[in-house]
Amino acid sequence: HFKAVIFDLDGVITDTAHYHYLAWKALAESEGVHFDHAFNENLKGVDRMGSLNLILAGSPKTYTMEEKLALAERKNNQYVELIATMSAADLLPGAIDALAAVRAAGLKIGLASVSKNAFTVLDRLGIRDRFDYVVDAARIANSKPHPEIFLNAAAALGVAPGDCLGVEDAVAGVASIKSAGMYALGIGSPAVLTQADRVIPSLSEFRLNDY
Ligand code: G6P
Ligand code: MG
Numbered sequence: 707h708f709k710a711v712i713f714d715l716d717g718v719i720t721d722t723a724h725y726h727y728l729a730w731k732a733l734a735e736s737e738g739v740h741f742d743h744a745f746n747e748n749l750k751g752v753d754r755m756g757s758l759n760l761i762l763a764g765s766p767k768t769y770t771m772e773e774k775l776a777l778a779e780r781k782n783n784q785y786v787e788l789i790a791t792m793s794a795a796d797l798l799p800g801a802i803d804a805l806a807a808v809r810a811a812g813l814k815i816g817l818a819s820v821s822k823n824a825f826t827v828l829d830r831l832g833i834r835d836r837f838d839y840v841v842d843a844a845r846i847a848n849s850k851p852h853p854e855i856f857l858n859a860a861a862a863l864g865v866a867p868g869d870c871l872g873v874e875d876a877v878a879g880v881a882s883i884k885s886a887g888m889y890a891l892g893i894g895s896p897a898v899l900t901q902a903d904r905v906i907p908s909l910s911e912f913r914l915n916d917y
Contacts, residue, residue: 708889708917709869711808712859714751715819717875718893718909719801720831722821723750725788730757733781739764747898751876753820753849754778782823789823792830800910805836807914814838816859818872818882820849839863851881856888871917873909874902891917 717723727746734741739761749757758778762769769777808815817824817840824843828834839862841855848854860867872883875893880902883890891912892902899905904917 707869708813708871708914710814710816710860710863710865711871711873711914712816712818712856712863712883712888713805714872714874714876714879715817715824715827716821717750718798718873719833720792720796720798720827722789722792722823722827723875725785726750729781729784729788730761732784733758733777734761734764737762737765737767737777747877751820751850751874751879751882753843754782754822756849786823786826789827789830792827794832797831797833798909800908800912802833804909804912805833807912809836811914813914814863814865816863816870817841818855818859819843820846820855850876850878851885853882853886856883856886860886860888873912874899877901889917 713719716726730749731741748760755778758774805815815837817837820843822843839859841859846855846858856872857867860870867887870888871891872888873891873893874880874883877898880890880892880899884901890902892899892905893908894905896905
């Protein structure tokens with residue numbers, strides 16, 4: 707009964723979530739801030755400067771805007787290096803089948819990632835043409851958990867938010883989908899994604915008719 711499915715990218719379609727983790731961990735530790743997987747959950751779906759601010763909140767030092775921009779650039783340079791060799795082999799299990807199933811059912815397909823590297827990643831994976839609309843993160847003012855990015859995708863697809871299914875691996879992302887008034891399908895653990903309407907471990911378990 708949905709008219710569109712709007713996917714997150716990092717951690718849903720491909721495992722760039724791990725590359726973001728590695729690059730943030732290196733940066734945090736260079737600033738003397740402890741960083742682990744539990745803390746990283748708070749950064750998923752949060753934009754670059756927002757993530758940096760969350761990390762630097764754990765440091766006693768105060769940073770100028772210039773210093774922060776330099777740190778964000780350093781993290782991004784490392785991330786860009788990590789994604790440079792990606793290919794279709796980096797698609798997560800079930801991702802292509804899920805995209806194909808949504809297409810076959812005649813629904814619109816959107817991508818809502820706050821990553822400014824999303825277009826690069828889609829091109830490396832070779833799946834850009836599978837989406838009817840890809841949000842340009844540079845034009846989004848409010849990061850997840852704000853609903854802006856999912857609402858922007860729904861509007862561009864010409865579908866009412868209540869007719870959209872959003873797919874997310876991040877706590878902030880699920881919150882964004884819910885406050886946009888959409889059905890939230892979580893990818894990961896129900897213990898983490900408590901706000902999701904339904905949680906499955908990966909897109910391998912994606913069954914459009916179940917939601
Ligand atoms: C996604 C990821 C975050 C990442 C953010 C910004 O939301 O889940 O981990 O920080 O995009 O990505 P960018 O590539 O613009 O730094
Ligand atoms: Mg994600």
